[in-house]
Amino acid sequence: MAKRYPNISDHGVIGDLQTAALVSTDGTIDWxxxxxxDAPSIFGSLLDADKGGYFRVRPVGAEYVTRQLYLPDTAILITRFLTDGGVGEVIDFMPVAEGPATDRHAIVRMVRVVRGEMTFEGEIQPRFDYGRAPHKLEPSGPGAKFVSGDLTLTLHRVGDPIIHGDQRAGRVEVVDGGVRVTITLQAGELTGVMLESGDVEARQISEDELIETFLATRRYWRAWVDRSTYTGRWREMVARSAITLKLxxxxxxxxxxxxxxxxxPEQVGGERNWDYRYTWIRDASFSVYALLSLGYSEEAEAFVSWLLDRIHEQVGADAAxxxxxxxxxxxADLDETILDELSGYRKSKPVRVGNGASDQLQLDIFGEAxxxxxxxxxxxxxxxxxGWMKVRSMLDWLCDHWDTPEEGIWETRGGPQKFTYGRFMSWVALDRGIRLAEAHGRPASFTRWMHERDRIYERIMxxxxxxxxxxxxxHEGSDVLDASLLRMPLLGYVTSRDPMWxxxxxxxxxxLVSDSLVYRYDPSAAPDGLAGSEGTFTLCSFWYVDALAxxxxxxxxxxxxxxxxTYANHLGLYAEExxxxxxxxxxxxxxxxxxxxINAAVNLDYQLDHGSGYVEPVLRRGRRID
Known part of the structure; x- marks a missing residue:
């Protein structure tokens, strides 16, 4: 049955390449x-079950269990409800919006029964602007509109209220500014709704149109997945991760x-609750490796173009x-504010919008870029x-600033340090710049870049x-371990067999390792300016796989x-920790x-296929056989 706050893992994600929605295993869109x-939420009960708003579809009148899966090789989510009297499904997707930015987005919720009979209740309770803005419910044709300021949600109905000639018409109620619909279906019957953002006239959608929208969305995702060149051991998990990145x-x-x-939250009930609906140079740069390794060169090229447009947009003579x-x-307007009105996921406060780390100096991003x-x-x-002129100017700036104290990859709020990872990635930035200039005969400050690259290498050592x-x-003067340094051999700073490594x-x-799980660092040994603890970092665990291989x-x-x-959720999805x-x-x-x-799977496939040429004489943690 429905939970006020489902587990974070009890969700799937749907989207149209401009926004996304989370659907819980009980059929609720709660985000x-x-x-x-990065727009304000319309459904946000995941952060406040009372004020956040939701769009729920579920059986009524009988106990049920749920199962959730994606239609293979798509972002179409199927939530199945099983009762003694029947089996029903809610099929959720968003028609893809690949073109220019638009304010028109649609969530399609198809409801059908595949065995027996089942009564469904659907309830739409939008709460605009993170639950802070009022709205009006207005009748519109065969549907309705939810209007809040200059934002409108339009509800389109699928099919006729008299289903296949039977007199089991759905019951419609207005509840707390929302709409509740109750309808009974038998095996083989189909209904649904389309919820569209935009001020348009509500209309009646035929079953044929609904099915064609479904088929078009399915064709898009399967055609996209078919472009993948990955043929390794973990195709299903790699494909699901690729679809998730695309979403x-x-x-x-x-x-x-x-x-x-x-x-x-990174700790339920704690304060480590951040807004991640933005583009980090670091994260997106890592995606280039993943996308190219799967054959998605167009997506990689689009990000590189976006990245080059960002270089030197900052104002100020000495600005990064x-x-x-x-x-x-x-x-770049990411000012961090706190939504005091929201109680937070299971009372995890504060709820933040924007990100105060956006003004930090983190030198590693230049290496990743x-x-x-x-x-x-x-x-x-x-x-x-x-593009090269921008890169050259950026590297010249880095030559002057690589030794500057900074906040580091983990965006700690405990004050700047001379982080080893930031210096190591500064070495990567200059090294890759030198390689590019040499490969294409581009003008560059070769002597300076090589001198600073070598200085960084020696300083780290x-x-x-x-x-x-x-x-x-x-960082310099520390004895604290940091999982980010697992990338050292991957990027060529040290060889993977160097005794120091x-x-x-x-x-x-x-x-830092607990079974297969890896902490990014030990906060008790290196205070990061935040209260509480955190889980292990999934990213670091996959880096650990590559380092071992x-x-x-x-x-x-x-x-x-x-x-x-095995730590993925039921759909193959991962949170941060x-x-x-x-x-x-x-x-x-x-x-x-x-x-x-994706990167770990591709690299591990290669190592397993080609052999490492080396057998590590280790049974476990430092115990060797001579």
Whole structure:
């Protein structure tokens, strides 16, 4: 039966490439923003069951159990309800909006019975502007309109109220400014609604039109999935992750949001609740590797174009040439505010809108940006002259600033440090810039770039490696381990068999790994300015898989990867974090988690197919057989 606050994992996601909605296993849409990902919510009961608003479809009059699945190779979600008297399904999807940005978006909810008889109740209770704005319910043709200021939701009805000649007409009620419909269906019967954002006249949609809309959406997703070149061992999980990333891509610009939600907690009841409905340079840059590895060069090219448009948009003589995050349209107004009106997911407050980390300096983003640009170049996505001029200027700026204290990849709020990962990724940025310039004969400050690249390398070796811990550590003067450094061998800073790296991996094994789950760092050892604790980071766990494989521990890498697949929800989706009992934590679904899964699967496939050429003489954590 319905829960006031379903588990974060008890959701699927649907979308149209400009916005998205979450659908719980009990048939409730409890999160939906329109007209795009970062707009205020219209359905937000996930963050406040009383004030947030919802769109629920469920059986009434009988106890039921639910099952949820995606139509294979699509973003069409099927929620099944099973009772003694019948089996019914709610089929949810959003027709794809690939073109320019639009305010018109539609959620289609098809309801059918496949066995026996079932009575369904559908209730629409929108709450505009995160539940803060009032609205009016207005009759419109065969449907209705919900009007709040300049925003309108229009409800279109499917079919005739007299179903196939039977006199079981649906009962319609107005409840608390919303609409409740009760209708009984028998096996083979179909009905539904379309909820459209936009001020249009409500109309009656025929079953044929409904089915054709469904078939068109199915054709789109299957054609997109068929473009994938991945033929490895984990096709189903990789395809689901790719679809999920596509759902979180804003088609008009090619920008990828970190997640379609805000406020879902990293610790239930705690304060680590952030707004992730924006495009992080870091996350989206990682997606280039994932997309290109699956053959999606158009999507990768779209992001690289978006990225180049962002370079040097900041104002000020000494301003960094890139911010760490932007809205999907490229704007940078991300001021963080708190929605005091909302109680939060299971009383997890505050509920934040915007992101106060947007003004932080995080030097690693330059390495991630340059690595993605370089990788795209190797796949034929080459820079124009104007694009190269922006890159060259950015790298010149980095030469002057790589040694600046910064906030780091994890966006801690405990004050700036000289983070090892930021320096390491600054090394990557200059290294990739040098390679690009040499490959294409582009003008560059070669002597300066090479000199600063080498200085960074030597500084990390001098101050980033703690000889007592025998490990690379979080920042200069620290002995704290950091899972971001698992990327060192992947990006070529150290070889995967270097003794300094092998001892670092062993130290991470001992302190940050819990079975297959990996913490990003130990907050008790490195205070991050926030109260409470957090779960393990799914991203880091997949990075760990790659590090194990590259270090010759292939059997262990494969086992860890397979264990990680068991932590996905019933649909193959991941939040940002996983608790020690397997619960999903944080915003959902999380792009970082899914792109890391794809990258780990592709890299592990390669290692398993080609062999590492090395057998690690380790039974477990430092115990060796001579």
């Amino acid at each position: 939906f923003c329109s007209p795009r990902f 979180m891509t804003y088609a008009p610009t090619g920008a990828l949001v970190a997640a379609p939600t805000t406020g879902l 040439p890139l911010r760490i995050m932007y809205r999907v349209d490229g704007s 340059m690595d993605s640009i370089h990788l795209a170049d190797t796949h034929g996505v080459e820079l124009s002259h104007a 001098e101050t980033g490696f703690n000889h007592v811990r025998q490990a690379f550590v979080q 092998m001892s670092t991996l062993e130290a991470i094994d001992e302190q 590259r270090s010759g521990r292939l059997d262990e890498a494969r086992l860890v990867f397979e264990k990680m697949l 996983i608790g020690l009992t397997g619960e999903q934590l944080g915003n959902f679904p999380q792009a970082f988690s899914h792109l890391a899964l």
